[in-house]
Amino acid sequence: MPNPRPAATPGPLEGVTVLALEQAVSAPLCTRTLGDLGARVIKVENPDGGDFARHYDDVVKGQAAHFVWVNRGKESVTIDLKTDAGLDLLHRLLDRADVLVSNLTPGTTARLGIAPDDLTHRHPHVIPVEIDGYGRGGPLSHKRAYDLLVQAESGVCSITGHPGAPAKPGPPVADACTGLYAAISVLSLLYAAGKGRLPGPAPSVAVSLFDTMTELMGYALTYTRHSGLEPDPIGMSSPAVAPYGAYRTADGQTVVLGTTNDREWQRLARELIDRPDLADDERFRTNPGRVAHRDLLDAAIGAWCAGRDLATVQSRADATGIGNSRFNTPSYVNAHPHLAARDRWRPVETPAGPVPALLPPPVISGFEAPMGAVPGLGRHTDAVLAELGLSTEEIGALRAQGAIGPAYEGYEASEVHDVHGEGGTS
Numbered sequence: 001m002p003n004p005r006p007a008a009t010p011g012p013l014e015g016v017t018v019l020a021l022e023q024a025v026s027a028p029l030c031t032r033t034l035g036d037l038g039a040r041v042i043k044v045e046n047p048d049g050g051d052f053a054r055h056y057d058d059v060v061k062g063q064a065a066h067f068v069w070v071n072r073g074k075e076s077v078t079i080d081l082k083t084d085a086g087l088d089l090l091h092r093l094l095d096r097a098d099v100l101v102s103n104l105t106p107g108t109t110a111r112l113g114i115a116p117d118d119l120t121h122r123h124p125h126v127i128p129v130e131i132d133g134y135g136r137g138g139p140l141s142h143k144r145a146y147d148l149l150v151q152a153e154s155g156v157c158s159i160t161g162h163p164g165a166p167a168k169p170g171p172p173v174a175d176a177c178t179g180l181y182a183a184i185s186v187l188s189l190l191y192a193a194g195k196g197r198l199p200g201p202a203p204s205v206a207v208s209l210f211d212t213m214t215e216l217m218g219y220a221l222t223y224t225r226h227s228g229l230e231p232d233p234i235g236m237s238s239p240a241v242a243p244y245g246a247y248r249t250a251d252g253q254t255v256v257l258g259t260t261n262d263r264e265w266q267r268l269a270r271e272l273i274d275r276p277d278l279a280d281d282e283r284f285r286t287n288p289g290r291v292a293h294r295d296l297l298d299a300a301i302g303a304w305c306a307g308r309d310l311a312t313v314q315s316r317a318d319a320t321g322i323g324n325s326r327f328n329t330p331s332y333v334n335a336h337p338h339l340a341a342r343d344r345w346r347p348v349e350t351p352a353g354p355v356p357a358l359l360p361p362p363v364i365s366g367f368e369a370p371m372g373a374v375p376g377l378g379r380h381t382d383a384v385l386a387e388l389g390l391s392t393e394e395i396g397a398l399r400a401q402g403a404i405g406p407a408y409e410g411y412e413a414s415e416v417h418d419v420h421g422e423g424g425t426s
Helices: 026-036 065-070 084-095 108-112 116-122 147-153 173-194 209-216 218-227 262-272 276-280 287-292 294-306 310-319 330-334 337-341 381-387 392-400
Strands: 017-021 040-045 074-078 099-102 127-132 205-208 244-248 254-258 323-326 345-348 355-358
Touching: 017 026, 017 084, 026 040, 026 065, 026 074, 026 099, 026 127, 026 173, 040 084, 065 355, 074 381, 084 116, 099 173, 108 116, 116 127, 127 173, 147 173, 147 209, 173 205, 173 209, 205 209, 209 218, 244 294, 254 294, 254 310, 262 276, 262 287, 287 294, 310 323, 381 392
Parallel strands: 017 040, 017 099, 040 074, 099 127, 127 205
Antiparallel strands: 244 254, 254 323, 345 355
16 A cells, blocks of 8 residues: 655755756756755746757657656756846845855856855855766866766776676766766755854855766775775676675576675575585685676576576575575566555646656655645746845846846646755845
């Protein structure tokens, strides 16, 4: 049965306003994470098309899958920051904001006059968060950086795939993990501010994709530094432990089996695949030996799995305490019974109607993420500017001079998005 859904309660970040100058995935996932925790997120977009991730594809009822994924629960305001009037509006929004998150091209915030040093003087209460490719002060700092480029530069692709066929991990790991590190940093500073530990201007946060990925390369970098050996990519296996990999079953499925210590290996060999001879073989007694002879173990386990269907292999593995999983594709995961049984899907409104979305990973007792609407471009421009005290006539005048985008004429009924109230900082 689905879990009972808690009544709507204020999120832990209610009253926090986040201003977002963002594109693609890294910064949008940071701000969506903060929004999932109750913050109000105002996404400032270029009137000429907005966030370019809006146009990556059109598979979600005419909308892009990346954009729908990381932009729910935000308010879209279209402002032309190349105009003086547009910059003035941005500063008025910053007067009411607690956090500014950006991942613009290197040097853009400085040109706009909203770099961290600028905010220290004009908006000292705002936490500035800049996400970039390579961080400041290095020979690559000037370069554009995208997920694949950074994964290649940081060595990630060299240990992914198969020998002679390196690969990029499927999810945008550099973008996503950088966004999450940025969100963690914001949470830590908001906590410190709440404890009165930030007596001066708010500290700034800088997180780069390259630093994030070299951090996640921790095992590989440590191994190579101390062994002198370059690890080979080994597909669906682990460079650190063996046996650990994917094996075909008699019914054409693939099972993933893994051991992480000597005791598990003994159970796998003796109780699961009935090979006490392998359990007693001195070559396989310790993990380094098993890693060195991985091919022999994979052949033995593969032969055992090939003679049984997936259900039998998994049932036997569970009974003997051996970790296992089924190799799944996105189609299967969309209908995964474990997600359904735990009531993990929610409808999210979009300009084209509702779409299903997964709840964020943290399960916080008494609170459920608001799962607000994915905004149409400029959907909230007039409402947000009215909060700043601008009249309908003043908004119209700004529109006439090109400082803000056109009046929103998209889908209305499905985008009711009053989950945060007014929020913000007065």
